[in-house]
Amino acid sequence: MMAGTASPVDQDVLIVGAGISGIGMAVHLQMYSPDRSFGLVERRADLGGTWDLFRYPGIRSDSDMHTLGFVFEPWKHEKTIADGPAILEYLNRIVDERHIRERIRFNRKVVGADWDSATARWTVTMEDDAGGKSTTTARWLYLGAGYYDYDSPFDANFTGRDDFQGQILHPQFWPKDLDYAGKKVVVIGSGATAVTIVPAMSDKAAHVTMLQRTPTWFAIRPAKDGIANFLRKILPEELAYKITRYKNVKMQDIVFRKARDKPEKVKEFLSKQIKKSLGDKYDAATFTPPYNPWEQRLCLIPDADFFEAMKADKASVVTDHIERFDAGGIQLKSGKRLDADIIVTATGLSLAVAGKIPVRVDGALVDWSEHYYYKACMFSNVPNFSAVFGYLNASWTLRADIVAEFVCRVLNHMNQTGTTIANPALADPASLTEENIFDFSSGYIQRSLHIMPKNADKLPWRLNQNYIQDRIDMKTGAIADGVLTFSNAGAVTKAAPAAELEAAE
Structure with missing residues (x-):
């Protein structure tokens, strides 16, 4: 004591x-x-x-x-x-x-x-x-x-949610054994949660649409760290981990500082990554946010899985504002409409x-x-x-x-x-x-x-x-x-x- x-x-x-x-x-x-x-x-x-x-x-x-x-x-x-x-x-x-x-x-x-x-x-x-x-x-x-x-994630209070005849889910309260096979899914949001859910659900869903108000900066990165895995083969595990940790800390710091000091250079790099991944499906307006990288967290896309789902026509991105939910989907302020069987409100957390x-x-x-x-x-x-x-x-x-x-x-x-x-x-x-x-x-x-x-x-x-x-x-x-x-x-x-x-x- x-x-x-x-x-x-x-x-x-x-x-x-x-x-x-x-x-x-x-x-x-x-x-x-x-x-x-x-x-x-x-x-x-x-x-x-x-x-x-x-x-x-x-x-x-x-x-x-x-x-x-x-x-x-x-x-x-x-x-x-x-x-x-x-x-x-x-x-x-x-x-x-x-x-x-x-x-x-x-x-x-x-x-x-x-x-x-x-x-x-x-x-x-x-x-x-x-x-x-x-x-x-x-x-x-x-x-x-x-x-x-x-207990309570952020609730965006969408008009007409009681009119929607399908399921409305928040990622914080995901139901066990949800059956979404063959269903039309709309994921509202464009942050880390949304870009994780979209490719994961696209394997069984009929189609998954990510509905965003504004674009997010995405960074494509391999899910496996080649240097880390190589070091683990030739060095004791603790030493390999220590070196990789140091490398990644330094890289995070360099990218963050460059984003603050030379945002245009980082924007150009990130945009080129996405263009290369999406090819003719790339649309600058969809993937160019109105803010600089690291004014919000960079959204990580391992192995470009989000963009692979888009290229396979299993997923898509719509940039618009929500007018209201209706019985079968979402009415958008542009006049367009999205059909949905399931709506996922990946609209964020409450601190x-x-x-x-x-x-x-x-x-x-x-x-x-x-x-x-x-x-x-x-x-x-x-x-x-x-x-x-x-x-x-x-x-x-x-x-x-x-x-x-x-x-x-x-x-x-x-x-x-x-x-x-x-x-x-x-x-x-x-x-x-x-x-x-x-x-x-x-x-x-x-x-x-x-x-x-x-x-x-x-x-x-x-x-x-x-x-x-x-x-x-x-x-x-x-x-x-x-x-x-x-x-x-x-x-x-x-x-x-x-x-x-x-x-x-």
Whole structure:
């Protein structure tokens, strides 16, 4: 147990969520803070988070698995763009080999988290499937609950949806054993989910139409990484994985920076890729967005499967706006109409901060939009609390890995200094210059800006979007940086002089 006069707890660290973020934190604790007791709570019946929730046809990663995979566990499959079942197998193997499964309490939804400075602990209230309540206590609360609303995806409220006589599906709630053989399918949307569903359903459906309001930038990439597979043959697996991960991180960074610095060059490259794939079926208006690449996430097309379905006349793309649904399909504002037996509304997610959990600090409800990010994972004046919000321009797991290691560094520092409370103290928020770092035009981001925590124009008070810089800062930067204050139960946390904190470390 952590040092100090704090009250006893059921576990030192409580991890909320048994998806990529939660599993990654559990392994990091085993590796870097083995003296810390920990437990996980998961609202679903199985682990995997996103990869257990989404069951639509063709579900796959939209990042390569050498960066979506963990830093500590090589990705061993031949395909670097992996399907959902392969990712779940990877996560389950890690949990079983490292004896983490027995620490997970499934079917436990967290419905409240209350911090008490007098006892230096969190009391977390959970609800089971039958509505029964229980509580558990922890010194540190680690939120790996993801960034979107598991209960309610974005609803575009299309007029006339009650008139439609066929099936309307949202990818977040895909029915088991859906029979779509020989049926006309319209997929509304043009993001990663839509371009995954379209080719996957085209094998059995009569025809699949992707209906988009505006085009999206697509990047064609092989599903198999030839360099990675070659390296695995000639090098030890861990070394091959490390080299491939480094290569892919650098490539992601180069492409993102080039898209920001020379967008016309990137546009030209992406357009040439699609032209080459589609040939005479290419239409510039359909595949030229009104924004620059990486103002929204680039949409990955492994092995050009989306365009192959178009060339085979099994799929098509229509750019238009919806007037209304009718009994047999969709009326478009251009006057055209699309027949449909099944409509898939791949219209996006709704973001949720802190898993929609009411979080209180000494009785006061936390309004996240009034708190600043600290070191991309903690929040101003919220003690012993961390969360993961992945990169917008790179793989989610890259952030999850460095956040987990950073939290372990903080926990170890607390042990060394005999303290039980770590608080990113911000006495005067007005001293910071706020900046919107979410300069992405994606609908799910723009719709949710009002609920998001604040970002300053300088570190450490921002959710940075530069993994390479972040990894160095989080791994080597001083824990006692003059901002993160350390104290014990019942003590008032004040910002201490940097020299004093450095001496304590």
